[in-house]
Amino acid sequence: AQSVAQPEDQVNVAEGNPLTVKCTYSVSGNPYLFWYVQYPNRGLQFLLKYITGDNLVKGSYGFEAEFNKSQTSFHLKKPSALVSDSALYFCAVRDMGSGTYKYIFGTGTRLKVLA
């Protein structure tokens, strides 16, 4: 069955330090992977995606993510965190082998950047 795991409910990081938000996935076919950010009482905003090609993808607001097929991971990273990065982050996957148009979301990781 398809699944996405975000093992950390919350990640705390000091402003200016690098941040990592972890995501692992399980799909039967090739994965399409996505990261979204959500601010309080708002919808989700798209940050970046991996479809094919270079394993390191760059997205909005200085975020990047690395696709690792052997570890089935797609961790979100940023070299230098800002207080304004504090939000709820979701990893999502679409299983290209499933024949459906469904996306599976992780439970979310709350990022707190401390000034």
Place this chain on the structure above:
Amino acid sequence: DGGITQSPKYLFRKEGQNVTLSCEQNLNHDAMYWYRQDPGQGLRLIYYSQIVNDFQKGDIAEGYSVSREKKESFPLTVTSAQKNPTAFYLCASSTLGTSGVSYEQYFGPGTRLTVT
């Protein structure tokens, strides 16, 4: 401006009443989705639709109904059969590529439904 609109932002209803949440998009996207968000549970798929007049149940469709009479509209009705309807509801849309592949989803601002 292109995007997805959801209305209303906040909705209050008495138990036993049906309520319809609106979702409209002007992105010319083929696929539309409804999710429910509860604290600590991420997003759970209620219904999704690839084309007009066709839709599929998601993982938690019981107590909900949808229609897709127009490409740009995908309203969700929360019926009295839904046992725990209080939640944050998110609508999303996405393109379908030439091979039927969809890419990132675009989300509306959400509707917070409170049923007492």
